[in-house]
Amino acid sequence: MGEFDFTVWGPSLPFIRDGLLFTLRLTLIAMTGGIVIGTLLALARLSPIVPLSRLAGAYVDLMRSIPLVLVILWFFLVIPYLTGAPVGAETSAVITFTAFEAAFYCEIMRSGIQSVPRGQLDAARALGLKPAQTLLHVILPQALRNMLPVLLTQTIVLFQDTSLVYAIGAKDMLKAADVVGKNYNRPVEMIVLSALIYFAICFGLSLAVKALQKRVAIIR
Amino acid sequence: MIEIRNVSKWYGQTQVLNGASTHVAKGEVVVVCGPSGSGKSTLIKCVNGLEAFTQGTITVDGISVGDPKTDLSRLRARVGMVFQHFELFPHMSVLQNLALAQVKVLGRSQEEAAARGAALLDRVGLRDHAAKFPGQLSGGQQQRVAIARALAMDPICMLFDEPTSALDPEMIGEVLDVMVELAQEGMTMMVVTHEMGFARRVAHRVAFMDHGEIVEDAPTAQFFEAPASERAKTFLSRILHH
Numbered sequence: 001m002g003e004f005d006f007t008v009w010g011p012s013l014p015f016i017r018d019g020l021l022f023t024l025r026l027t028l029i030a031m032t033g034g035i036v037i038g039t040l041l042a043l044a045r046l047s048p049i050v051p052l053s054r055l056a057g058a059y060v061d062l063m064r065s066i067p068l069v070l071v072i073l074w075f076f077l078v079i080p081y082l083t084g085a086p087v088g089a090e091t092s093a094v095i096t097f098t099a100f101e102a103a104f105y106c107e108i109m110r111s112g113i114q115s116v117p118r119g120q121l122d123a124a125r126a127l128g129l130k131p132a133q134t135l136l137h138v139i140l141p142q143a144l145r146n147m148l149p150v151l152l153t154q155t156i157v158l159f160q161d162t163s164l165v166y167a168i169g170a171k172d173m174l175k176a177a178d179v180v181g182k183n184y185n186r187p188v189e190m191i192v193l194s195a196l197i198y199f200a201i202c203f204g205l206s207l208a209v210k211a212l213q214k215r216v217a218i219i220r
Numbered sequence: 221m222i223e224i225r226n227v228s229k230w231y232g233q234t235q236v237l238n239g240a241s242t243h244v245a246k247g248e249v250v251v252v253c254g255p256s257g258s259g260k261s262t263l264i265k266c267v268n269g270l271e272a273f274t275q276g277t278i279t280v281d282g283i284s285v286g287d288p289k290t291d292l293s294r295l296r297a298r299v300g301m302v303f304q305h306f307e308l309f310p311h312m313s314v315l316q317n318l319a320l321a322q323v324k325v326l327g328r329s330q331e332e333a334a335a336r337g338a339a340l341l342d343r344v345g346l347r348d349h350a351a352k353f354p355g356q357l358s359g360g361q362q363q364r365v366a367i368a369r370a371l372a373m374d375p376i377c378m379l380f381d382e383p384t385s386a387l388d389p390e391m392i393g394e395v396l397d398v399m400v401e402l403a404q405e406g407m408t409m410m411v412v413t414h415e416m417g418f419a420r421r422v423a424h425r426v427a428f429m430d431h432g433e434i435v436e437d438a439p440t441a442q443f444f445e446a447p448a449s450e451r452a453k454t455f456l457s458r459i460l461h462h
Contacts, residue, residue, distance in 0.1 A: 117305075117307075119303055119305050119307040120307055120309065122265075122270050122303065122307065123301075123303060123307035123308075123309070124309075125270060125292075125293070125296060126268060126270060126296055126299075126300075126301040126303075126370075127296065127297065127320070127321035127325065127369070127370075127373065128293050128294065128295075128296045128297025128298075128321055128325040128373065129293070129320075129321055129324060129325060130293050133324050133325075137309075137320060137324065138309055141311050142309075142310065142311055145311060
């Protein structure tokens with residue numbers, strides 16, 4: 001192989017861009033779906049209805065006890081059995097990540113909900129708000145705000161973890177870099193490039209979270 | 221307006237209310253006092269069903285609070301409540317705090333709710349603070365907003381749970397002034413407080429609680445001049461002589 005040759009970066013860019021777009025789309029969908037489903041799971045876990053709370057707890061414990069890459073493989077192999085037709089690596093990845101991340105967002109939202117003082121619930125009820133209204137207008141907005149930095153940090157982790165879809169051949173950024181690297185026989189250069197892109201995006205997001213944290217702290 | 225009959229409540233083995241009975245007639249102001257841990261706050265929270273009770277009956281405007289068939293949300297919307305720690309919603313502006321339940325519970329339009337809210341802010345002397353967030357206000361200001369928020373629902377009566385206990389001494393007066401004014405306008409009020417000056421000025425009756433019981437329930441003058449029970453005498457001598 002000899003010397004490094006970074007000229008391969010030029011022709012790789014269209015592939016990297018397409019891969020990156022998929023990675024970002026996967027991250028956004030899994031984040032949105034994960035937070036919504038995670039919030040529902042958190043409500044179930046905090047519910048006084050014991051079977052519901054247990055069921056949600058079991059789901060969260062299960063997802064948090066299995067390596068993500070196994071969940072990815074398992075979903076990819078099992079979903080076709082359930083639906084009767086193959087769904088494709090990309091769709092499978094979206095479903096897997098949403099389901100997996102929901103368990104982590106659940107725990108974040110649960111502590112967020114518990115961080116809202118009991119008196120807020122009393123005040124909302126005393127005004128005649130119904131339980132769903134209390135949740136929607138009083139409890140969840142405060143829980144989300146209290147947890148915003150942690151939710152975003154989890155999203156950064158999620159962004160990095162999407163690289164694991166490599167295992168089922170979904171065309172994310174890492175896969176694109178891998179393919180180009182093989183075609184041009186420059187795998188090391190392409191791995192360096194994808195590492196740089198991951199680093200730039202994650203580091204940028206971390207800085208943004210820190211800035212946001214300061215702003216949220218001032219509003220409080 | 222408010223009828224409390226023989227109300228008892230247990231937390232597991234601990235009895236926190238023991239056959240408490242009292243009443244607040246329309247237009248009447250009743251102060252509930254007593255040592256801390258005597259069950260005052262628990263009792264007042266039973267009145268709008270924020271706390272459940274084990275035995276006895278409470279009716280508000282003829283509606284039974286303990287009846288499982290009662291629509292508690294609907295009843296609570298008609299009963300104003302002010303809390304020790306204000307409990308304004310920190311993520312909303314002052315005006316949004318006042319408008320939320322008017323819109324969501326009473327079905328008023330945003331404009332109507334904002335107009336009513338602004339009028340009430342004016343009344344509690346906080347007209348210029350409508351756009352601020354609760355965290356930007358002093359404790360006394362927050363509590364006046366909380367009173368305005370309760371009044372915005374046009375309540376048939378008001379419950380106050382130690383409204384000045386969390387305030388710095390210099391801010392107590394501004395909150396009591398609003399409450400005195402409200403009492404003088406004929407609002408039906410049940411007030412848990414240690415502010416005996418307020419009780420003397422506006423209360424029609426004082427109910428004294430100890431160990432979950434209402435030990436004494438007497439017209440204000442009689443309560444202060446000639447308390448019947450030893451426990452009330454001890455309490456008064458402690459609270460008035462320092």
